[in-house]
Amino acid sequence: MDYKHKSIKELKEMLDKNEVTSEELFKEANTLAHSTEEGNYFVTIIDKYRKRAKEDTLINGIPYALKDNFSTSGILTTASSNILKDYVPVYDATVYKRLKDAGAVLVGKTTLDELAMGGTGTTAHTGIVFNPHDKKRLIGGSSAGSAAAVAAGIIPFAIGSDTGDSIRKPASFGGVVGFKPTYGRISRYGLFAFASSLDHVGLFSRNVEDTAIVTDIIKGNDPKDMTSLKDDNLCYLEHIHDSIKGRKLFYIKEIVDEEIYQDEDIKKTIRTFKELMEKLKKEGFLIEEASIDEKLLKAIYPVYMTISCAEATSNNANLTGIQFGSRKDGKDINEVMFNARTLGFSELIKRRFVLGSYILQKENQEKLFLNSLRVRRLIVDKINELFKEFDGMILPASGSVAPLITDDVKSEKLDPKATVLENHMAIANFGGFPSITLPMYYHNGLPVGVNLTGRVREDSLVLNMAQKIEDVIGIKNKVAGDDDV
Amino acid sequence: MYKVVIGLEVHCELETKSKNFSSAPNLFTMTPNINVATVDLGLPGILPVVNREACYKALKTAMALNCSNPSEIMFDRKNYFYPDLPKGYQITQVTKPMGVNGYLDILVNGKTKRVLIHQLHLEEDTASLEHNSNFSLIDYNRSGIPLIEIVTEPCIESAEEAVCFLEDLRDVFLFLDVSEAKSNYGQMRCDVNISLMKEGSNELGTKVEMKNINAFNSVRDAIEYEIKRQSEILDKGEKVVQETRRIGEDGKTYSMRKKVDAVDYKYFVEPNIPKIPLSKEYLDSIRKEIPMLKLERYKLYQEKYGLSEYDAGVLAKDKKISDYFNIVVENSNDSSIALNFVTTSVLSTLNKLSITIDEFPVKALSIAKLTSLVHDKKISLDHGKKILYKAIKEEKDPIDLIKEDHLEQINDEDKLLNIIKEVMDNNPEQVRQYVEDGNTFVYNYFVGQVMKTTKRQANPNMSLEIIKKELERRKSDGK
Numbered sequence: 001m002d003y004k005h006k007s008i009k010e011l012k013e014m015l016d017k018n019e020v021t022s023e024e025l026f027k028e029a030n031t032l033a034h035s036t037e038e039g040n041y042f043v044t045i046i047d048k049y050r051k052r053a054k055e056d057t058l059i060n061g062i063p064y065a066l067k068d069n070f071s072t073s074g075i076l077t078t079a080s081s082n083i084l085k086d087y088v089p090v091y092d093a094t095v096y097k098r099l100k101d102a103g104a105v106l107v108g109k110t111t112l113d114e115l116a117m118g119g120t121g122t123t124a125h126t127g128i129v130f131n132p133h134d135k136k137r138l139i140g141g142s143s144a145g146s147a148a149a150v151a152a153g154i155i156p157f158a159i160g161s162d163t164g165d166s167i168r169k170p171a172s173f174g175g176v177v178g179f180k181p182t183y184g185r186i187s188r189y190g191l192f193a194f195a196s197s198l199d200h201v202g203l204f205s206r207n208v209e210d211t212a213i214v215t216d217i218i219k220g221n222d223p224k225d226m227t228s229l230k231d232d233n234l235c236y237l238e239h240i241h242d243s244i245k246g247r248k249l250f251y252i253k254e255i256v257d258e259e260i261y262q263d264e265d266i267k268k269t270i271r272t273f274k275e276l277m278e279k280l281k282k283e284g285f286l287i288e289e290a291s292i293d294e295k296l297l298k299a300i301y302p303v304y305m306t307i308s309c310a311e312a313t314s315n316n317a318n319l320t321g322i323q324f325g326s327r328k329d330g331k332d333i334n335e336v337m338f339n340a341r342t343l344g345f346s347e348l349i350k351r352r353f354v355l356g357s358y359i360l361q362k363e364n365q366e367k368l369f370l371n372s373l374r375v376r377r378l379i380v381d382k383i384n385e386l387f388k389e390f391d392g393m394i395l396p397a398s399g400s401v402a403p404l405i406t407d408d409v410k411s412e413k414l415d416p417k418a419t420v421l422e423n424h425m426a427i428a429n430f431g432g433f434p435s436i437t438l439p440m441y442y443h444n445g446l447p448v449g450v451n452l453t454g455r456v457r458e459d460s461l462v463l464n465m466a467q468k469i470e471d472v473i474g475i476k477n478k479v480a481g482d483d484d485v
Numbered sequence: 486m487y488k489v490v491i492g493l494e495v496h497c498e499l500e501t502k503s504k505n506f507s508s509a510p511n512l513f514t515m516t517p518n519i520n521v522a523t524v525d526l527g528l529p530g531i532l533p534v535v536n537r538e539a540c541y542k543a544l545k546t547a548m549a550l551n552c553s554n555p556s557e558i559m560f561d562r563k564n565y566f567y568p569d570l571p572k573g574y575q576i577t578q579v580t581k582p583m584g585v586n587g588y589l590d591i592l593v594n595g596k597t598k599r600v601l602i603h604q605l606h607l608e609e610d611t612a613s614l615e616h617n618s619n620f621s622l623i624d625y626n627r628s629g630i631p632l633i634e635i636v637t638e639p640c641i642e643s644a645e646e647a648v649c650f651l652e653d654l655r656d657v658f659l660f661l662d663v664s665e666a667k668s669n670y671g672q673m674r675c676d677v678n679i680s681l682m683k684e685g686s687n688e689l690g691t692k693v694e695m696k697n698i699n700a701f702n703s704v705r706d707a708i709e710y711e712i713k714r715q716s717e718i719l720d721k722g723e724k725v726v727q728e729t730r731r732i733g734e735d736g737k738t739y740s741m742r743k744k745v746d747a748v749d750y751k752y753f754v755e756p757n758i759p760k761i762p763l764s765k766e767y768l769d770s771i772r773k774e775i776p777m778l779k780l781e782r783y784k785l786y787q788e789k790y791g792l793s794e795y796d797a798g799v800l801a802k803d804k805k806i807s808d809y810f811n812i813v814v815e816n817s818n819d820s821s822i823a824l825n826f827v828t829t830s831v832l833s834t835l836n837k838l839s840i841t842i843d844e845f846p847v848k849a850l851s852i853a854k855l856t857s858l859v860h861d862k863k864i865s866l867d868h869g870k871k872i873l874y875k876a877i878k879e880e881k882d883p884i885d886l887i888k889e890d891h892l893e894q895i896n897d898e899d900k901l902l903n904i905i906k907e908v909m910d911n912n913p914e915q916v917r918q919y920v921e922d923g924n925t926f927v928y929n930y931f932v933g934q935v936m937k938t939t940k941r942q943a944n945p946n947m948s949l950e951i952i953k954k955e956l957e958r959r960k961s962d963g964k
Contacts, residue, residue, distance in 0.1 A: 071530040079529065091523045093530055190530040197756035225532050226758055311756060314564050317573020318527040322623075333568050333621065360564070360751035369753065 003028055004153030004479045008062055008210040011156060015061045022061030022105060023049045029063040029107045032154040039130045041145040041152065042108040043068045044076050053103025058213045058237075060103030065158040067146050068109040069116050071190035072096050075106075079192050080124035081114045083319050083326055083344025093190020094222045095159060095201050102217045107155055110145025114349050116161055116194040117312060118142050119169060122410045123348055130405075131173060132480035133446050137402040138409060140170035142194075143204070147174040150204040153479030157205040157214050163194045164304050165397075165425035167202045168437035168451055173402035175439045175447025175478055176204050177466075179211045181459040183432025184229035186215075187222030195311035198304075198429040207476040208438060208467045212236040215459070232457065239460045243284075244468045247461075248390045249452075250290040251277070254297055255395055255421055265400035266421065269448055272441045273396045276450065279472050280394075285465075287394070290386055294420075299375045301423040303430070306359055306372035313356030319344065348412060380431040387455045392465055395424055397437040397449035425451055434459040436466045439475040447478075487681040487719060489712055490689060491647055492639035494676040495654060498610060498630050499542045500664050505609045505631035506533035506576060513670055517624035525612075525629040527571030532757050535560075539631035540583070542663040543607040544763075545771050546633060547584025549661055549778060550602050555581040557762045560607075560755040565748065568621070569611040571628060577608035579752045583633070590780055591653040593646050595794075597780075600650050601638035608632050633663075639678065639689075644708035651675060651701050656779045660804045668699045675704060681715045681725070690715075691725040696741070698732055706736035714738070782807050790820040796828055805842045806832070809849045816853035819860035826852055830873050846880040847873065855883050863894045868941060895943045901935070901951050904943065908934045909955060920960045928952060 003011060003025060014020045026049045033045045042065070053060045066072065069079045071089040078084045092100070100106070113123045121129035121144025129144035131137040132152035139148045143160030147170030150158050160167040162180040171178025180202030191201055201218070205211045216236050222228045251273075258270045277287050321327040321340030328339035345353070359368045383393065399421045403409050428435035433453045440450035452469065454462035470476055501511050507524035514520065524531045540558055547554055561579040587602035612628040614621055635654065641647050655673060658666040666673040675698050680690035693711060698704050710732075715725050730738040777785070779801050786797035800810050810827045817823040831852070835842060852873070859869040864887070876883035895901055908931060909916050915931065918924040931952045935943045 069529075071528070077529075084529070087529070089528065089530075091528070091530075188530075189532050192529040193757075195756075224534060226534055227532075227756075310753065314562055314574050314751070314753070317564060317566065318529065318571060320566065320568075320573065322568050323526050323571050324528065334566075337566055337568070357751065360753060362749050362751070365751075365753075 005477050006156065007207055007477055008059060008156050008205070008213050011062055012058055012060070022051055022063075022103075025061065026063050026105050026107065029155050032152070033108055033149070036132070036152055036154065039132060039135070039148060039152070040111050040124065040127045041129060041149045041154070043078050043080060043111050043124070043126055043145070044109040046075070046106055046108050049105065051103060051105050052100055054101055057102040057217060059099070059217055061105065062103075062157075063105045063107045063155050064099065065108050065110045065146055065149050065155050066096060066106060067112055067116075067143050067158070067160045069112055069161060069192040070096050070109075070159065071192070072106070072109065075109065077109060077192075078125065079115050080112045080126065081319075081344065081349070082125045082346075083321070083340060085125060085326060087325050091190065094187035094224060095218045096190065098218050098220075099159070104217075108149075110143070110149055110158060112144060113142035114346055115192070115312070115316060116142040116163060116166060117308075117349060117352055118412065119164065119166065120409055120412070121145075121148075121170065122405060123346060125346075128405060128410075131402045133175065134402070136404055137446070138173070138405050140173040140402060142166040143170055143178075146204050147171055147176060147178065150174065150176045150206060151480050157203055157210055159201065159203050159218075161191055161194070162200045162202050162429065163198045163308060164423070164429055167200075167204065168397055168425050168428075168435060168449070171204055171437040172397035172449030172451075173447065174204075175442070175449070175475070175480070176206055177208055177211050177436065177438045177470075178202065178204050178449075179215065179434075179436040179463070179466075180428065181215060181219060181434045182229065182456050184225075184227050185219050185232075185434070185459055187220075187225040187228050189222055189224040193311075193315040195308035196315060197311060198308055198426075200429065200432075206478065208436070208463060208470045209237065209240055211436070212240050212463045212467075215463070219459075229457070232460070234460050236460045236463050239464050240467045242464045244465050245284040246286065247284070247392070247465055248286040248288070249280070249392045249394045249465075250288050250386055250390045251394050252297070252424070253289045253291045254294050255424055261399075261421075263399070265443065268443060269396050269398075269400050272448075273450065276440060276469075276473065277394075280469065283468060283472050285468075288390070290390075292382055296375070296379050296382060297420045297424065300379065300426050300430075301419055303372045303375045303379070304423065304426040305355070306368055307376065309352045309356035310359045310369050311356070313353045313360065316353070376430045379427060383427060383431055383433070391458075391461060392452050392454045393427075394450065394452050394469075396421065396440065397425065397451040398422060401443050401446035401448055425453075428453045432456055434462040436462055438466055438470055438473070439478065440473060441475075486684050487690075487712075487716055488684050488686075489642050489708075490639045490680050490682060491641035491643075491708065492678040493635075493637045493641065493647060493650065494678070495635045495637075495651065496674050497633050497635070497658055497664050497666055498672040499539050499633060500662075501536055501538045501542070501631055503536060504629035505536050505539050505607070507629050508534075509629065511630050513672075514626060517622070517626060519626065521625045521628070525571065525625050527573070533576060533755070535758055535761070536631060539607060540761075541771060542661070543583040543605065543631075543633050544768070545661055545775060546657070546663050547582075547587065547605045548768075548772055549657055549775050550584060550587040550589050550605060550635070552584025552587030552602060552605055554584055554763065554768055557581065557760045558583075559760045560758050561752050562755050563608075563750040563752055565750055567611070568623060569614050569628075571612065571625070575609060575611070576755055576758075577634075578606035580754060582606035589650065589653060589657065591646075591649050592780060592783070593649045598646060598649075600646075601640050603636040603638050605633055605635045608634060639680075644705045644712070647677070647708055648701050648705050651704060653779065656802070656804075660776055660778055668701065671699055674699050677704060677707060679708060679711050679715075681712065681719060690719075691727050693725065693727070694729045695732060695738060696729060703732050703736070707732040707738055710737050776804065776808075779804075790814060790824065792824060796824060799828065799832070803842070809842050809845075812849035813853045813856065816850055817856040817860070819856055822856040822859050822866070823853065825866075826856055826869075826873065830870060834877055845877075847876050847883060851876070851882050851884055858887075862944065862946075863896070865894075865941075865945070868894075895939055896947060898947065898951065901943060901948055902955065904935055904938060905931065905948065905951050905955050908938060909959070916956065916959055919956045927956070931956075
């Protein structure tokens with residue numbers, strides 16, 4: 001039997017009616033994971049079925065995958081880096097523990113860009129993650145394996161992390177739903193830190209309702225994470241079909257102005273986006289165009305890089321091979337650390353660390369780091385000002401379909417055509433806003449997503465509005481290889 | 486001659502239940518790597534959770550050192566690679582320390598000296614390393630233990646002042662009950678910055694740093710040695726090299742590394758700890774918990790109770806003894822008798838039995854009552870002391886003892902007269918000596934007899950007066 005197109009709710013019903021067992025679902029997922037190994041979705045595929053639930057939940061017995069940068073006791077966790085290629089953690093990340101307690105069944109640990117630092121899914125120590133829709137294309141990153149595994153229909157949901165758009169961009173390229181709630185809504189305890197002030201835990205699924213179901217399980221205050229929010233005591237699933245009548249959205253004129261782009265594919269995306277806006281208006285949304293100073297928009301990417309590289313340099317300073325990870329020989333302690341880091345990281349990672357270190361140096365800090373923090377604040381203030389009037393910001397999640405895997409892409413060379421269009425989703429990381437990407441349309445069989453971002457703490461409303469948008473678009477529960485796309 | 490300029494950086498481990506950012510116990514142990522949580526190992530994915538008690542104690546110490554406090558608590562990261570620093574950064578405070586611009590008044594040879602405090606901040610300790618010939622071992626027990634660092638202004642001018650400051654600072658920690666501050670356990674340790682400048686000059690000399698000195702005597706040795714060493718260099722017209730030195734077991738200092746450039750620690754705000762606002766109410770509530778410190782008590786004892794410098798010093802030095810004395814003196818109607826009881830009987834007993842004041846069996850309030858009884862002449866001083874020693878020996882309340890043994894003084898005139906009459910009737914020869922020979926020496930004999938009969942309960946002065954009257958009466962009767 002094919003379970004690929006089933007939603008979590010449908011699978012749960014089948015489990016409850018004994019039409020399928022949790023172990024059969026696991027085995028099916030395991031078989032699929034092995035049969036798609038050439039796609040490099042997983043670093044570790046778990047072959048032994050293990051389930052544990054204290055009480056029945058909506059995900060009890062449902063298989064899922066975790067990005068390989070969540071600490072899982074006794075299970076290899078590499079962050080897709082050579083320096084951690086043999087690292088087996090001794091403790092569980094909060095999100096993993098909550099899923100385990102809810103009875104979800106872990107199928108594997110998914111590939112990411114090394115240490116989650118990258119947006120292509122091409123930099124893992126185990127190789128490039130291919131887009132299940134087209135093997136010549138990338139899936140995007142850094143949560144590449146989680147996006148691909150859900151897009152390929154191996155599992156109904158997968159956990160990822162999102163620092164710039166690491167869930168929401170690959171969701172766009174994979175034709176799946178990718179959601180990161182408000183900063184602090186889901187505990188970061190056990191997530192290998194990339195840039196702590198920007199890191200979010202989130203997930204992929206194939207429809208908005210499933211996203212609400214899983215978020216309801218993994219959200220909530222965690223005393224182990226001081227930045228975690230107080231419980232909102234809301235069931236997102238219960239509110240998912242609330243009326244959206246009168247809800248106001250804006251899009252940013254400077255990003256979706258068809259005139260400024262030459263690329264026909266981008267123009268197509270923008271036209272499709274505008275058509276969607278018209279449909280949404282008919283369904284009761286109020287949608288307006290807002291204008292934001294281009295200087296601020298152009299600053300998004302450099303500000304993101306500056307802050308994330310700076311924090312990453314410090315966050316990854318624990319990777320020395322002394323306490324854990326791959327130890328390398330050396331004539332003294334300094335050389336041991338030096339060799340472990342020299343051999344353990346790829347060139348791209350070293351480049352980011354050098355950048356981060358440079359940015360934090362005393363003589364550069366004011367100009368580079370502190371100014372970036374100020375611009376981050378300006379951008380967030382501007383969005384919050386708009387959020388006084390609007391309930392959400394809606395924009396294309398990418399300019400077009402997933403790019404082909406080329407050397408330029410792998411080396412993180414920027415595409416000058418659409419820098420702002422491709423990087424605006426980092427706004428949600430700057431402000432900690434809840435933000436979701438869902439499939440908008442297929443272009444030559446390849447998906448392109450739309451992104452909705454809402455006010456801080458209003459995760460329930462964002463999911464509620466996203467549900468309506470999904471209904472209007474009419475794309476859900478699709479997997480790669482479906483004929484009708 | 487040169488003017489000596491010394492600044493100190495003092496580290497003190499705080500006494501708390503758990504570590505500064507993890508739930509591992511904060512306990513001193515010789516068994517390596519048992520008080521360790523994932524956070525203390527810097528494992529990937531860990532997050533710090535701030536210890537409330539450590540913040541409280543750091544703020545309290547900052548207040549006691551007359552520092553101003555910030556409006557919110559925040560932490561920064563100090564980034565550097567070293568094997569004893571598992572995260573690759575230390576969580577510390579740079580932007581907003583727990584206290585800035587404070588001072589501590591200390592006594593140096595009877596004179597008050599104000600040592601200016603630049604800042605006090607809260608941070609975490611590193612792991613400890615043990616180097617062997619071809620390998621090193623890491624013990625993470627110390628990793629993450631809350632540490633306060635107190636940085637003085639360069640205003641200390643001699644080894645004597647430095648050591649006095651360290652001793653008084655340790656007493657501050659003890660009085661506030663924030664740390665045991667045992668330097669032999671490395672709980673209190675100190676970096677010394679020292680430079681010499683020409684007398685009358687405004688230009689600071691080249692600074693030499695000496696790191697991680699535990700014992701106060703070593704601080705003294707190191708400073709004295711450096712003053713001598715640097716003076717000799719300057720006398721020769723040569724220049725002192727800016728460097729870090731260590732102190733050897735011989736009390737001499739040795740060069741560790743020349744300072745080329747200051748290390749850039751790339752500080753930035755710790756993103757995993759949200760800013761914690763400090764309300765005025767919370768700060769006030771901490772302020773209320775600060776007890777009177779040593780120097781204040783020392784001055785108060787002299788001014789209010791007229792104690793000698795020596796006695797005031799002895800009592801003010803130890804907070805618990807001083808607190809004990811305060812209860813005695815505040816509840817007694819005679820401060821000099823109170824002082825007498827505490828300094829002689831109580832302190833000598835502590836010495837003799839090698840016990841602390843907490844273990845002393847007699848409550849301060851009972852001693853206060855006892856001294857009041859002495860003052861009111863209900864019992865004699867001598868008698869009071871005897872009761873106290875008996876109370877210590879039997880671990881009983883001296884006031885109960887007085888009641889049990891009817892040891893209260895007999896001050897009733899009629900009662901005394903009856904006793905005296907009986908004594909005289911039993912000693913006709915001594916009565917005769919007075920009546921017939923006018924021998925007044927018998928007064929003392931009768932007082933002695935009365936005391937003997939009453940087991941020393943009789944008021945001796947009253948007894949004497951009554952004896953005189955009774956003998957006189959018998960003399961006139963006999964005529």
